[in-house]
Amino acid sequence: MEVFLVTLLNGLVYGMLLFMLASGLTLIFSMMGVLNFAHASAFMLGAYFAYTISLVAGFWVGLLVAPILCGLIGAGIEKFGLRRVHRNGHVAELLFTFGLALVIEKAVQMTWGLLAVPYRIPAELDFPLFSIYGTHFHAYRAFMLLVSAAMFGTIWLALTRTRVGLVIQASLTHPEMARALGHDVPRVFTLVFASGMALAGLAGVIGGNYQTTSPSMAVTMGPIVFVVVVFGGLGSLTGCFIASLLMGLIQTFAVVLDYSVADLLGKLGLEITKASPFGELLTMPLPRIGALLPYALLVMILWLRPRGLMGTRDT
Amino acid sequence: MSTRKSSTLRWWIAGLALALALPWFFFDWTTQRHSGFALTMFSEIGLVIVFALSFNMQMGQAGLLSFGHAILFGLGGYCTAHALNAIKAAGVWFPMELVPLAGGLGGLGFGVVFGYIATKQRATAFAMITMGLGELVGAAALMFMGFFGGESGIPTDRVIDASLFGASYSAPWQVYYLVVAWMFVSMILMRLHTQTPLGRMANAQRDNFERTQFVGYDPQLIRFWQFVASGFFAGIAGALYAILYEIVTFDSLAAAKSSTALLAAYIGGTGGFFGPVLGAILVVLLQSGLSLLSNSWVMYVGVLFIVMVMYAPGGIAGILAGHAPIARIGRLRELALPYVRILLPGLLCVFGFVLLVELTSFMTIGAAQGKAFKIGAMTIDPKGAPAWLLGAGALVLGGAWLRFESRGFARVWNALIDAAKAAEEAGK
Numbered sequence: 066m067e068v069f070l071v072t073l074l075n076g077l078v079y080g081m082l083l084f085m086l087a088s089g090l091t092l093i094f095s096m097m098g099v100l101n102f103a104h105a106s107a108f109m110l111g112a113y114f115a116y117t118i119s120l121v122a123g124f125w126v127g128l129l130v131a132p133i134l135c136g137l138i139g140a141g142i143e144k145f146g147l148r149r150v151h152r153n154g155h156v157a158e159l160l161f162t163f164g165l166a167l168v169i170e171k172a173v174q175m176t177w178g179l180l181a182v183p184y185r186i187p188a189e190l191d192f193p194l195f196s197i198y199g200t201h202f203h204a205y206r207a208f209m210l211l212v213s214a215a216m217f218g219t220i221w222l223a224l225t226r227t228r229v230g231l232v233i234q235a236s237l238t239h240p241e242m243a244r245a246l247g248h249d250v251p252r253v254f255t256l257v258f259a260s261g262m263a264l265a266g267l268a269g270v271i272g273g274n275y276q277t278t279s280p281s282m283a284v285t286m287g288p289i290v291f292v293v294v295v296f297g298g299l300g301s302l303t304g305c306f307i308a309s310l311l312m313g314l315i316q317t318f319a320v321v322l323d324y325s326v327a328d329l330l331g332k333l334g335l336e337i338t339k340a341s342p343f344g345e346l347l348t349m350p351l352p353r354i355g356a357l358l359p360y361a362l363l364v365m366i367l368w369l370r371p372r373g374l375m376g377t378r379d380t
Numbered sequence: 381m382s383t384r385k386s387s388t389l390r391w392w393i394a395g396l397a398l399a400l401a402l403p404w405f406f407f408d409w410t411t412q413r414h415s416g417f418a419l420t421m422f423s424e425i426g427l428v429i430v431f432a433l434s435f436n437m438q439m440g441q442a443g444l445l446s447f448g449h450a451i452l453f454g455l456g457g458y459c460t461a462h463a464l465n466a467i468k469a470a471g472v473w474f475p476m477e478l479v480p481l482a483g484g485l486g487g488l489g490f491g492v493v494f495g496y497i498a499t500k501q502r503a504t505a506f507a508m509i510t511m512g513l514g515e516l517v518g519a520a521a522l523m524f525m526g527f528f529g530g531e532s533g534i535p536t537d538r539v540i541d542a543s544l545f546g547a548s549y550s551a552p553w554q555v556y557y558l559v560v561a562w563m564f565v566s567m568i569l570m571r572l573h574t575q576t577p578l579g580r581m582a583n584a585q586r587d588n589f590e591r592t593q594f595v596g597y598d599p600q601l602i603r604f605w606q607f608v609a610s611g612f613f614a615g616i617a618g619a620l621y622a623i624l625y626e627i628v629t630f631d632s633l634a635a636a637k638s639s640t641a642l643l644a645a646y647i648g649g650t651g652g653f654f655g656p657v658l659g660a661i662l663v664v665l666l667q668s669g670l671s672l673l674s675n676s677w678v679m680y681v682g683v684l685f686i687v688m689v690m691y692a693p694g695g696i697a698g699i700l701a702g703h704a705p706i707a708r709i710g711r712l713r714e715l716a717l718p719y720v721r722i723l724l725p726g727l728l729c730v731f732g733f734v735l736l737v738e739l740t741s742f743m744t745i746g747a748a749q750g751k752a753f754k755i756g757a758m759t760i761d762p763k764g765a766p767a768w769l770l771g772a773g774a775l776v777l778g779g780a781w782l783r784f785e786s787r788g789f790a791r792v793w794n795a796l797i798d799a800a801k802a803a804e805e806a807g808k
Contacts, residue, residue: 363512
């Protein structure tokens with residue numbers, strides 16, 4: 066039971082982190098049709114910027130400045146790159162962001178080195194907040210939850226209560242109509258792209274020291290964020306939210322439950338060893354299969370239900 | 381039409397002759413030996429050409445952008461390694477020349493499985509499914525020891541003492557000629573495939589999805605068979621890889637390998653048949669040549685790729701083909717001076733960029749490896765300001781100059797294209 070509660074909380078923290086990444090990508094993907102490969106790169110850049118800034122000015126300045134830097138980079142990419150490529154269609158845009166992700170990864174390796182950097186949790190938040198049945202819940206995790214919840218609230222308010230938010234919502238479903246009504250849709254695109262990248266940067270700032278800040282963090286995070294976006298469905302932030310939490314919980318629980326299919330069959334009286342047919346697959350413990358789970362989900366959803374959980378149209 | 385056909389035939393023969401002669405340019409007469417590095421690199425070029433062309437069967441011909449093409453390549457390689465080991469263990473006589481078929485059939489088989497799943501969708505959804513499949517197989521390769529051998533991979537031995545021509549394949553040059561032979565067979569088959577009804581309908585469903593259905597074809601089925609055919613050739617490329625390196629590891633089906641195919645095909649040009657060949661040659665040359673000199677070849681290839689996507693979506697082949705109308709009116713010579721004029725600032729730009737990249741890289745990766753930044757006998761201190769200023773200055777100055785010159789180039793170019801169009805109109 067205590068394992069369950071702690072894992073639930075950890076899954077929630079991870080899920081909210083995923084949502085911070087995925088919400089921006091969902092908006093970008095739904096509005097512009099661009100599957101942004103460089104999105105996870107912004108996550109990585111956010112973590113690295115925050116690390117460098119934290120060496121000079123401390124964590125809290127980094128929390129503020131790093132996302133802004135990522136947002137500016139995003140605005141530049143949209144205005145000077147994507148808009149130009151847009152004429153050649155969606156595949157060209159996809160390839161453009163793919164190339165960017167490659168170059169950014171290499172640039173990060175060149176600037177900060179091939180190994181992980183020691184980006185640490187700020188000392189102010191480095192204490193156990195409370196403990197459940199003897200297991201500590203770290204204050205920094207509570208802080209992550211707080212930040213992501215605040216971000217979720219801000220996005221929701223901005224989308225439903227402000228004029229720009231309404232235009233964004235309109236461009237989500239009817240881009241041509243929104244343009245016909247005289248709204249500057251390209252500028253809205255730039256804004257959404259930049260804010261999406263800034264959010265990903267923010268996720269990097271608070272996620273980089275929670276996980277590890279290394280040049281491979283974009284490559285490992287990228288596909289998982291794609292899974293969340295597809296799972297949640299195009300054009301639906303709510304779907305994205307649910308998918309993020311689900312994915313967070315699935316991945317966290319898969320690590321904790323150290324069983325295999327063979328154990329389950331063993332309970333039913335079937336003895337399975339590595340030598341029996343499919344033995345290697347059946348005796349594989351769940352934590353190891355858990356790593357495959359997001360990709361298997363991605364393939365299954367696109368194959369069987371490309372609309373996703375709450376999507377308004379097919380991917 | 382007949383003159384065009386004979387001229388393409390001439391190109392094929394010239395290519396074959398060049399491929400056959402190539403090792404002898406790197407033959408050391410004093411030691412009577414071929415350069416091992418050059419032969420391995422040329423063999424690598426040969427198999428990457430097959431790999432990139434098989435990728436283009438999906439991307440160029442059928443409009444299917446795949447991010448997981450290497451799984452077909454890698455699985456073909458694993459099948460070949462297992463087949464070679466099985467032949468060796470069983471002691472049966474099976475000629476080495478036919479072993480790549482094992483990889484091809486492996487790629488074909490896995491193409492059926494993955495194609496069934498992936499080709500249900502097209503465009504972005506197809507790209508994402510293939511990415512998911514790529515990650516899935518890549519992760520599975522590290523988990524399942526039996527087939528994939530985990531991190532150490534499956535080692536094999538290409539010397540099986542069975543050949544149609546009495547070759548032992550212990551010498552690199554014999555392997556190179558095996559690769560060349562299979563490369564040309566695959567290229568001819570792939571070229572012929574573009575003329576078959578399947579190849580034609582793949583183009584049709586790429587260009588107009590709905591009308592293909594009206595004509596009575598099932599686009600999903602076309603995509604499926606195109607995927608399977610492409611899997612066969614990717615498997616052959618993987619088989620050549622297994623034979624060349626005598627080991628297959630999970631790198632051969634990882635995402636980086638998939639991007640190699642994508643980069644090669646796109647930089648070369650996906651519009652025509654021969655684009656990926658040019659791209660494969662360029663990418664492998666950059667990869668093998670630059671990786672000796674620099675840590676950052678991915679950076680250069682990546683930037684080249686982005687520049688191509690932004691400014692020349694037709695790739696190198698597209699740029700070359702753009703000159704054809706001007707060549708037809710015989711005024712290609714007028715472009716020489718404008719080319720020289722944009723080449724100079726272009727080179728300055730490249731110089732500045734490369735210098736900056738190398739300086740950055742030597743600050744971190746180079747320092748970690750304990751290397752010093754040397755150009756000839758001159759050692760450059762990456763922490764010193766002069767080199768950085770020189771690089772930044774060259775990049776900024778070259779960029780501004782290039783911007784200025786490119787306007788002049790565009791003027792000349794547009795005038796010539798207009799003249800070519802007018803001549804064509806008059807000819808009609």
